[in-house]
Amino acid sequence: MFRQLYEHGYLGITNWPSSILLDGSLKQSMSTIPASPEFEYKFLARANEAGFRTLAFFLSLDQARLALKSGLSQLVLHPGLLNVGSVESGAMVLGSLQRLIETIKAEAENATIFAYTSEWHEQVVPLSTLDVDGLVWCKAEN
Amino acid sequence: MNDSDKRFLFGAVVGSGLTAKAADKAGADYLLALNAGRFRVQGASSLTSFLPVRAANDWVVEFAEREMLGRCNAPIYAGFSVSDPALNITDLVMRAKNLGFSGVCNFPSTTLIDGRLGALIQREGLGLDREVALVQEAVKVGLGAFVYVQTNAQARKMVDAGATAICVNIGFTSGDTGVNTHLTLETAAAQIERVLAGVPSSVDKLCHGGPITSPEEALAITRICGVQGFVAGSTLDRLPVEQTLSEVTKGFTSIPNLSRIKANSVDSDSDLVGSSFAMRMIREELDDLAYEDIPVLLVGETGTGKSRAAQRLHTAGPSAKRQLVVVDCPALEGAEGSIHLLGTAPGAFGGVGSQRGALEQASGSTIVFDEIAALQPEHQGKILKFTDEKVVQRIGDHTLRKADARIVSTTTPKLLDAVEAKDFRQDLYYRVSGHEIHLPPLRERIDDIPELALHIGKQISRETPKFSNAALRLMLEHNWPGNMRELFFAVQRAVRKSDGSTINSKDIDFLRRPHAEKTKPRRKDAPGRVSVSERDWIADALARNGFRRAQTAEELGMTTRTLYNKIKKHGLQG
Numbered sequence: 001m002f003r004q005l006y007e008h009g010y011l012g013i014t015n016w017p018s019s020i021l022l023d024g025s026l027k028q029s030m031s032t033i034p035a036s037p038e039f040e041y042k043f044l045a046r047a048n049e050a051g052f053r054t055l056a057f058f059l060s061l062d063q064a065r066l067a068l069k070s071g072l073s074q075l076v077l078h079p080g081l082l083n084v085g086s087v088e089s090g091a092m093v094l095g096s097l098q099r100l101i102e103t104i105k106a107e108a109e110n111a112t113i114f115a116y117t118s119e120w121h122e123q124v125v126p127l128s129t130l131d132v133d134g135l136v137w138c139k140a141e142n
Numbered sequence: 143m144n145d146s147d148k149r150f151l152f153g154a155v156v157g158s159g160l161t162a163k164a165a166d167k168a169g170a171d172y173l174l175a176l177n178a179g180r181f182r183v184q185g186a187s188s189l190t191s192f193l194p195v196r197a198a199n200d201w202v203v204e205f206a207e208r209e210m211l212g213r214c215n216a217p218i219y220a221g222f223s224v225s226d227p228a229l230n231i232t233d234l235v236m237r238a239k240n241l242g243f244s245g246v247c248n249f250p251s252t253t254l255i256d257g258r259l260g261a262l263i264q265r266e267g268l269g270l271d272r273e274v275a276l277v278q279e280a281v282k283v284g285l286g287a288f289v290y291v292q293t294n295a296q297a298r299k300m301v302d303a304g305a306t307a308i309c310v311n312i313g314f315t316s317g318d319t320g321v322n323t324h325l326t327l328e329t330a331a332a333q334i335e336r337v338l339a340g341v342p343s344s345v346d347k348l349c350h351g352g353p354i355t356s357p358e359e360a361l362a363i364t365r366i367c368g369v370q371g372f373v374a375g376s377t378l379d380r381l382p383v384e385q386t387l388s389e390v391t392k393g394f395t396s397i398p399n400l401s402r403i404k405a406n407s408v409d410s411d412s413d414l415v416g417s418s419f420a421m422r423m424i425r426e427e428l429d430d431l432a433y434e435d436i437p438v439l440l441v442g443e444t445g446t447g448k449s450r451a452a453q454r455l456h457t458a459g460p461s462a463k464r465q466l467v468v469v470d471c472p473a474l475e476g477a478e479g480s481i482h483l484l485g486t487a488p489g490a491f492g493g494v495g496s497q498r499g500a501l502e503q504a505s506g507s508t509i510v511f512d513e514i515a516a517l518q519p520e521h522q523g524k525i526l527k528f529t530d531e532k533v534v535q536r537i538g539d540h541t542l543r544k545a546d547a548r549i550v551s552t553t554t555p556k557l558l559d560a561v562e563a564k565d566f567r568q569d570l571y572y573r574v575s576g577h578e579i580h581l582p583p584l585r586e587r588i589d590d591i592p593e594l595a596l597h598i599g600k601q602i603s604r605e606t607p608k609f610s611n612a613a614l615r616l617m618l619e620h621n622w623p624g625n626m627r628e629l630f631f632a633v634q635r636a637v638r639k640s641d642g643s644t645i646n647s648k649d650i651d652f653l654r655r656p657h658a659e660k661t662k663p664r665r666k667d668a669p670g671r672v673s674v675s676e677r678d679w680i681a682d683a684l685a686r687n688g689f690r691r692a693q694t695a696e697e698l699g700m701t702t703r704t705l706y707n708k709i710k711k712h713g714l715q716g
Contacts, residue, residue, distance in 0.1 A: 017194055024257030025313065026192070033187045081258045 002050040012053035014076070015040035020059050021081060037063045041070040048072065055114065055136070064104045068111060076114045076136050077101065084124040093125050101132060150364060151348055151371025153288070153309070154378050157183040159209025161379045166214035171346075172288060172307065173214055174373065175206040176221035176249045182380045191250045198223045198250060199234060207241055217244030219288045224272040225252055225263065231272065235279040245286025245306065248273040253292045254311060270296060277303040290350070294337050301341055308345055309373055310337045312352030325352045327359060331367035338368050348373050414447050414454060415597045416590030420582050424451070427579055432458035437529065437549040437574045439514075441557065442581030444676040445625030445699075448552035449512065451581060455550055456508040464507035467547070469500050472516035472711040479521055480537060487539030501525065501534045504547035511551040514574060515560050516711070522567045529573040549574060554676065584622040584629060591617050591629070598633040599645075607637055612647040620653045623679055628699030635696075652696075677712040680705070684714065 005013070019027070019035045030036065037058070044054040048071065056067040059078045067075055079097060084090045101113055117127035118138035128135055153172035154165035157179025165173060177198045178188035191198065199222050210218055220243045224231055238246055252260065252269035263269040277287040281304035288307040291297045297308050312330050325333065330352045338347050350373040354360050360372035414425055431438055432455055440448040449468075456466045474482060485499030501509065511517070517525075528534055529549060533542040551574045560566040584591065592614050599607035609617075613636070622628055632653060639649040683694045695705040708714075 021259050022257065023259065026255050026257060026260070029189055030192065033189050035189070035193060081262045083262075 002047060002052065005052070010052070012055065013044060013047040014055040015044060015057050018057050018078075020057055020063055020078065038066050038070075041067045041072060044072055045070045057116070061100055061103060064100075064111075065107070068104075068108050073108075073110055074112045074114070075104070076116050077130075077132070078116045079121065079125060079127060082121070082125060090125045094127070094130065097125075097127070098130055101130060149370065150361065151346055153307075153348055153350075153371065153373035155179040155188075155373060155375040156210065157181065157379060158205070159213065162210040162214055162218070165378065166216045170216050171371065172348075172373070173210065173216045173218045174221060174247055174249070174288065175202050175210060175218055175243075176247065177201055178221075178249065178375060179379060180205055182376055183383075188375055192255070199229075203237065203241065206243070211242045217286060219243060219245040219247045219286065221247045221249035222276060223250050224248070224276045225268045227268060231275050232279050235276065235283060235285065238280075239283050239285055243285065245288055246276055246280045247288040248276055248290055251290045251311075253290060253296055270299065274299055274303045277305050280304075281306075291337060294339055297337050297341055301345060305345060307348060308338065308341055309348040309350050310334045310369065311350050312354075327353055327362055328366070330354070331363055331369075334363070334369050335367040346370060350375070414450055415594050416587060417593060418587040418589045420587050421590060424579060424581065425454075428454050429458055431455060431577060433460060434577075435548060436576040437551070439557075439575040439578045440550065440552045440581060441555055441578055442552075443554060443583045443625055444679070445627035445629075446581040446583055447626050448581055449510070451579065452508075452510045452512075452550045452552060456510075456548070459508065459548065461507045461548060465503075466508050466510065467500050467504035468510045468512055471511055471513045471521075474518065474521055476518075476520075479518065480524055483521060483524055484534055485536040487536045489538060496536065496539075499534065499536065501528050501545045501547065502536075502543060505545045506547070508548040508550055511549070511574065513553060514551040515553045515557045515566055517566075519565075519567070522570050526567070526570055526573070529570065551575075555580075584625045588618050591622075594626070594629060595633050598630050599637050602634050602637050603642070607633075607640070608644040610644055610646045613645050613650050616647055616650055616653050624699040631696075631699035631701075676708070677714070680708055680712060681714055684709075 015037075018037070018040060019030055020037050020040075022030055022035075041056055044056055044067075048054050053074070054072055055074050055076050056070075056072045057076045057078050058064045058067055059080045064075055077097065077100070079093065082093065084093060097115075101115075104111060104113060112133045114134045114136045115127045115130045115132045116136045116138065118140065120140075121127050121138075151171045152169070153174055154161070154170040155174045155176050155178060156162040156165055157176070161179070161183065162173050162175070176191070178191040180201065181190040182188050199220075202220050202222070206218060206220060220238045220241075222234060222238070224234070235246060251273060252263050253273070255263060255269075260269070264271075273289070277289060277300055280287045286306040287300075287304060288309065289300045289305045290309050290311045291300055292311055297310075300308060310333070312325060312333055330349075334349050341347060347369050348371045349363060349369045354363060354372060355377050360374075363369060364371065414421060414428075416422075428451060438452075438455060440451050442448050452468075453466065456462060469483065473479075481497065481499065483499045483501055485502055486497045488496045511525075528545060532544065532546045534545040535542050557566060557571065561568050561571050584594075592609070595609060595614070595617060596606055599605075599609075617629075617632070624631075632650065635652070636645045636650040640646065680694075680698065683698050684691075686694075686697075691705055691709075695701060698705065700708075
């Protein structure tokens with residue numbers, strides 16, 4: 001698979017769509033096949049070894065730690081499935097995400113952390129204002 | 143309408159032409175062509191259907207068109223995912239109709255996605271709303287709509303949209319995913335009942351998944367709640383296929399020529415079944431001796447058919463119409479045993495009446511001394527005159543009475559040892575062993591086992607049972623220390639487990655447990671008593687099973703009552 005991707009001109013691989021968004025009983029069930037963040041990170045680590053650049057999506061501290069443990073250093077913070085109803089709640093979400101980033105940085109200084117955002121996200125939670133190493137901007141096609 | 147009047151509906155999730163045709167032939171009411179079924183027949187989990195592996199709808203259409211449509215009588219429903227906002231549901235339904243599907247099904251359904259992701263999908267209008275639209279479009283063009291739901295609100299919406307069948311998904315099946323369902327049959331039934339509340343009787347009501355993995359459990363669910371049937375996924379196409387492949391492979395690598403075996407046409411209890419050379423010779427020998435007044439000694443391990451051979455000698459002989467008299471030698475003790483054998487004269491032991499003993503009762507017929515080696519020395523002497531002169535002297539009597547009976551005795555192979563050890567009178571031995579017939583243990587005539595199994599099965603169920611090759615192989619590999627008796631109970635148990643269908647290896651896998659003969663050296667025979675091998679066999683089994691008698695009896699292939707008798711007989715009480 002890696003050889004085919006390389007021949008098609010790809011230089012990097014990321015885990016998207018990802019099981020990081022699953023919760024409830026579906027998450028439990030899917031982990032048995034296994035469709036889980038841990039499985040995805042191990043696959044990205046193999047891609048790394050095969051010479052690809054990787055970006056590992058995560059949305060919790062546990063997932064970030066799993067990615068780092070797998071040997072991945074370039075991580076993308078996904079804000080999760082947001083349901084933000086006010087400016088105040090948006091600010092609270094932003095604050096919690098910033099603390100998450102600081103915690104990861106404190107544990108792994110060499111980690112590079114990007115924030116995932118889009119025009120829609122910026123309207124409810126301005127993720128581009130987070131203190132991160134870079135942004136992964138999702139551009140919706142019209 | 144009572145429970146027995148209800149028609150059980152069965153839906154089969156099919157992922158290949160092979161499974162579709164098999165389920166159709168077996169009478170399935172619904173064939174559901176779902177991508178989950180296709181994943182399963184390819185060796186993947188049905189949960190893969192929720193991953194972005196390939197376009198679900200195109201895939202379903204592709205394999206159903208190529209392998210199922212036009213080839214099955216049961217209605218085939220196409221499982222469609224309609225969450226893609228760019229998908230034109232009307233076009234999709236028309237495509238299904240034009241291809242010949244009988245209906246559509248909302249699979250993979252967003253109703254199975256819980257948590258925040260599920261909520262978001264519903265909030266964005268990409269979930270149930272679009273699945274409802276699928277139902278409405280299908281109904282408009284005259285197609286059926288088989289829908290998966292998890293809540294009563296979903297069920298009611300689907301009924302309002304025109305769904306023709308509602309299937310309550312009660313979660314993933316444990317055996318399929320490794321996920322442990324927290325539901326029992328009772329709690330699942332209660333959940334189904336809640337979901338189906340208000341669903342009219344015109345709509346078929348089924349359930350899928352959860353703790354239900356067998357037809358018995360599916361039937362039980364229909365009895366305790368309002369659901370009419372069950373949809374089988376991996377319980378239909380993956381687990382049976384794996385088992386069958388395994389069994390067929392074992393069959394091919396097992397013994398040849400099993401197909402030639404037929405059930406013996408003779409079903410009399412007294413017949414010695416088996417086409418092996420040894421058994422043919424024994425039957426001929428018995429028939430030759432039937433009209434000869436020669437004392438016959440039948441020698442064989444426990445359960446080898448000595449009693450049946452004795453019965454055959456009697457029924458083939460001149461006194462067949464008279465009652466056969468059997469003396470249970472191990473049960474004879476002291477004075478009571480003597481009375482049982484010889485009877486009493488008037489006035490003996492203070493009584494006024496007289497009593498005939500077994501020897502006299504057998505006059506004009508046949509007397510069988512069962513396990514004669516266990517006869518106590520005092521009783522051995524008491525029958526000596528009878529065996530020699532066919533006369534009996536009742537206890538307390540001074541006269542001799544004629545008791546002209548044919549003498550047949552049975553024993554384990556250790557009788558000669560007992561004679562040498564002077565535990566059994568040599569003169570008596572010669573008098574009862576005018577002709578010796580040795581009945582071989584089952585392990586020495588394994589060719590007969592399939593035939594015997596069929597014969598026993600027919601006796602038990604009145605129909606000749608079918609054994610898979612793998613099941614027969616297990617029986618041939620077994621050592622059968624309990625011989626015919628053990629085989630009888632093993633077949634009886636297997637017939638009961640198979641519930642009328644083919645007896646597979648799983649129905650008889652209790653034979654896999656090692657026996658003492660395979661795992662432990664036999665203990666040295668205790669001196670003095672002859673039926674040592676049976677005593678040791680039972681003692682070893684008791685020790686191995688922690689002296690649990692029911693378990694021991696099961697392993698030895700005998701009833702608990704028989705085991706109790708044998709424990710008493712051999713003095714094995716704790």
